[in-house]
Amino acid sequence: MPTPTIHTERFQQIAELIQANDLDQAMSLLRESCANATTGGEALLWQAAQALKSHQAHTAWLLLCSANALLPSTPDIFLLLAKAARQQNAHALADQLLIKAQEKHPEDPSLNAAAWQARARQDSAHTLRRDILQYLPHVQHPHELKTLLALLPPSRIGAASLDTERGHITGWIFQPDQPQSAPMLVVEQNHKSTRLPADRPHPLLRGAGLSPTGGFRLQLPPGPHPIQLTLEDGTPLIGSPLVLPEPLPPHPPCPESLSPVHDIIVPVYRGEQATLACLHSVIDSRAHNRTPFEIHVLEDASPEPALVNALQALAQAGHIQLVQHPANLGFIRGMNRAMARHPDRHVVWLNADTRVQGNWLDRLHQAAHSAPNIASVTPLSNHGELMSFPQPAMSHPMPEPSAHRQLDELAQQAWNGDYPTLDVACGFCLYIRREALARTGYLDEIHLQGGYGEDTDWSLRARAQGLKHLGAPNIYVAHAGSLSFGPEKRWRVARHNALLRRRYPHAERSYQAHLASDPVKPHRERLQALLQPHDLGHSSPSAPEDSAVPASPHPIPQEATPSLLDGTALLIADTLNTPEIGQRWLHLARQLARHPGSPYLVLTADTPWQRLLQASSQVIYLQAPPGLSMSDTLTLAGCRAAVSLDTDPPTDWHAPTQARACGLPLFAPKSPRAREAGAQPLDLPINQEPCPA
Template sequence: MDIFHRHRQANEHDAAATALERALQIPEYRAEALVWKGIAAMPQKPQLAFLFFANAAKALPDRADIHALVGRSLLAQGQPALATRYLTDAWKLQPNDLALRLTLWEARSQSETPADLRRMVLAHLPDIHAGKELAVVLKLLAAQADAPGTVGVVRYLPEQKEIQGWAIDLHNLQVPAVVQIEANGARINATASVSHPLLTAAGLPANHGGLRVSVPSPTPAVHLHFANGTPLLGSPVYAMPVFVPPASVGAGANNSVDVLIPVYDGLEETLECINSALDARKLNRTAHRLVVIEDKTPVPALAKALKVLAAKGKITLVQNAVNLGFIRTMNRAMALSPNKDVVWLNADTRVHGAWLDRLREVAYSDERIASVTPFTNNGELMSFPRSQVCHDMPSAKAQAELDELARQVASPPVEIETGCGFCLYIKRAALDEVGYLDELHLARGYGEETDWCLRARSKGWRHVGAPNVFVAHQGGISFGAEKVLRVAMNNAILRKRYPDASARYKAFCLRDPIKPARQALQQARLDNLARKPVNQRNASWQKDADPTLHVHDGSMQGDDFSLSYHQSSHSTWVRLTAALCPLPLNLEFELPGDFTRLVACMRHLPLQAIVFHNLARCPLGLCDLPAILDIPYRIQCRDDRLLDQQSDYDWQRFAREAASVQVPWPGLESRYSEALPDATVLADVILMNTAHPSHAPQLLMIGDSLHKSGAARSWLGLARHITHARLPIQLLAHSDSPWLNQLQATGSVQVLPEPEGFSLSERAQAAGCDGVLSLVEAPDSDWLAPRMAAELGVPLFARPTPQTSDTGAIALENLPFTLSLPQ
């Protein structure tokens, strides 16, 4: 790369290009070389620049500047929505990088509605500390006709006992803004008349705009707003000292427990939660009290209902004078009884049976267990039926049934990486040693329980899941700009504090030690269903569910009943999915050992037909299911024909024949190109489309698997030919292969990047893919190219074969280049 830079600085372009191509072949320099290749391609070919930048970003994931370049390449090709999505994901990992933030604001300004953009700006303003970024976002606000003209930010500095911040009028920047301050019943007017370095750095007047308000005595709420009533961001200010936990007084297994329910909004949800805990109280032997902390709710009816419950002695009510947020609220609630264990219980949860006894029993099954998290429909690692998935909350009756089944199954506790705060049992001994929540650096919440759990783990404490308890959790369904920002900022803090935590979490998810407990509970659900009367069994399935079982290779989604098969080098297993209410049934079986159990489970399903898809790799044992279950079957061909069952056909023979006839992707003409002694010439190229392309393709996706050596050698020969003949095209590889390095070394093959959350078609679109190319001579049932072309919405170029017939495909007779394939 040093040679490249010397030639570049000397304007020796050809020599610089040669040095750069050499650098691409050296692993140590490849990522940086890709960046410079992208910079060179950006002005004329932003799609090609995306390829270079995105692959460089994959090699150097911590380089925020490269992520910003990826976003710029997407913006340059008119893809602001994709740019926003990519940059947002990158920003979540590195929220403090200025270049990344500036590029993201540019993308948002083009992709978001004015209202959404305004919400984002106001959410981010308190955390903007760079003048350049502040200038950008204030310009975005000022450009909106209906945006507030006055804006400001304030925060409390407990060391100085002072509120500091800034306030401006976007319509009159030359005049200091007037702010009204209210505290303890008094009201005064103040002027933002002091200088503020951030405003100066943003290019605003240097002699005013800043605010400094002395608060000599602790004050729970200081309100600051403009004359028009618009509050400054951060108001009301909680001008109180930092929380200091009380001294430890010890605790033990015989002490009572405080169940802490923080409440802010949601009248019905909160009362249902409290009532479920009250109903379960008499079923639990553990002495406990329900402590409800009302965090200055904006719902008067909720505040009144809580007072009524407290007056009847059913709950202990704590009312915050101002909204403290989750961390401050829970710290003070956990300090109410310094000798008790505590349970965090979200106000949108429901508990059943002896839930607290079972959680406590797990907590004291080992002295170094710090926290316990139950099964739930929505709770990160302990989510059921799928981990890390937010499922809808079941009905009250279904919740109670799931909890009772979990109790009966009694799966043993499972050690997990971190607990989840929707329902978290915490032992007092752990609180005493680990400390409370961090309200100084994570003051506005999100990630607080993860921080506490990781801190506890660093001190030798463990966290476990309790699969013998099921606590339903409604959970939030939307994420506002404020929450997205908080999650990103706090996650950055956690990554810095616990650098190995992310790798540990990913390794845990790959091992998935909770899976046996999930499977046991699923099997119990099915067994319980089998014991019910027929009318109740029939009512247990989702309404309007299609009673057809689809057997496939895992590539299909959305069926009410499906059996997907998966094969690895050492095992074959299937996943049975069924539309059981209230949560879907998911059971896995290893073949052939679990085949008898699979059949037994399938007999409980209300199946009326079986459709087989992608039979080429289907385990033969599954072909016996129609006969065993006495259910009619059909075979879905690749051309969407359905082959019906024929009584005079042997099933095994029929399956094999069906597998052989589902090849025909119609559309390739039956014509041959001439074969030369040393090469096969792809002179007759067919376009599977309804019209000629408007221009010759320049970026073609490799439409064949590169895992077979024969096919890979053909592609390597083609790639070398493209380079040597200087053909005006590039090839794009979409999957990994042992041949990938050799293909890339030709200089004519690029790897399609895999940004998280991007579909194959979005990735190909960003790269500028304008066709799929296949070199297969005799397509079989695993031919990827037609499906890929259809998914990407681009033409398919392929070699004509004698096994296909002309169905109206258009031949390109006069391509401007010829592809020669050395044998």
């Protein structure tokens, strides 16, 4: 039974009724509470818990999905959703749900443990072991550590991480064969080796009941030499080697006279082919740009010898400035030190999985200096967040070089001379003015470790200084978007996002408002119009809209006709864009509410009728949980059919498209268009006519 987060007298009364086994009265009060905006989410949770207890899995699933939309910060809902799916023997979907939910709530230990167990059922042993080992230094809860170690073969193991805030190294070693003894840690730095007992109590090992000892904390002087941490047998600890670089001093004041030379900073870790393609595209662009630049490649202790050799060859030929880190610094620490190298130069971040074209830097420079208060400029890309093309905030395939060249040329032709203002910048290709760096400071390497989210954090700090971020729709930079992170990305992304939400509580709303207004849209549309004679594989998949798709002349595949009122739910397939259709559904909802055991009506799209329909307590607004399709979501909700109440459907009737997308048979009043679409005759044994207004 969930503990209510909103402690009202009503929920106390409901708890007492349930304890007294007066379920009818308790459910009546819960249905009333569902119609209240303040208590609706909590009431749905209570109803779902009762449904699970009674093994009414379809109903529980439906109510939990609705509760999740109202209480998005409640990770326990996903554990209950998984239970509802398992009650229906949908074990694979339950596992899929938990794995995706972990990305949304990475700091919840119970959900994390359940997600790892789900991964153990789905992943290969090799993949599971690899990902657990990468994640071990980030574990923060004893229950989670115990779950992870149980999924690995028994062996001595340890993990270490750098506490950037305090400047020391912490970690633990667990030896399952001698859990009561303090294991030995071997520390090697600058060719000097030291053996130390890991004899400190560690909260993870102790809290998990694994060992009273095994923890260590090292206070070492900062320096360039990597620190190797191993077990006595030479096995490296997860996270080793580490490096404690000298603390970065604050950014100095911006000099009055800035160098015309720009630093193009390219961080590199993996991906020889993509990295070399990126670097050669920048090298080749020298002939097309009047803006002078140097290419600074940050080789961050790459595990690929062929890549390192190729970079060294480019450096020896004078094409790049190669900076090789003795141990992995991570994106943020590496970029900070690269940006500090020349405090009189503007900088450009460039991911190693991008390609540039023509006079790209001249155009970036022009945009960045089009006004005095500009902090950064982001170009168009197939994978560029707010500057993504053809649709914003989506990843699209990286164009081939010839298509990329045409896209860049057409972007210049389509440009009207305007630079739209962006809510935040995107770091795949980012021009940053030195004046903005001096005012805003470097990236946060204390709280944001590794990479991801650092561009958003810096963007929001720059905005707080009164600076602007621009988009440059006359530049197209191709971006693969898959080489910068390995399997650990999902946890780092989610944890950094959680930190940013706490740090900037209004930022997400601002970002969504920006997406809705989409100031880059006119630029995309002009480019899209120029693309029509060309076939570059970048047409917008959103055209035509679903609502403009005519009813299909082919019947929707369906099996035996279900009895509409026998299922748990029916899908509202109408768009409710006319008062007449809205009134019919409202009347039907109220009629069904008077018949106990009637199916819920499921609404999957926003509509002005939503509030009135939900007030009937018979209509559920349903969103698919993370990782699941709407079709799977409706199946687990016991949805048997899609229903239209339109007696005279138009040519752009949406209902058949909706039914087909969800894999449901369509029922509708008899009409020539309904028959043409393969809809089955609607025959509900209740009055469907709306009450007089």
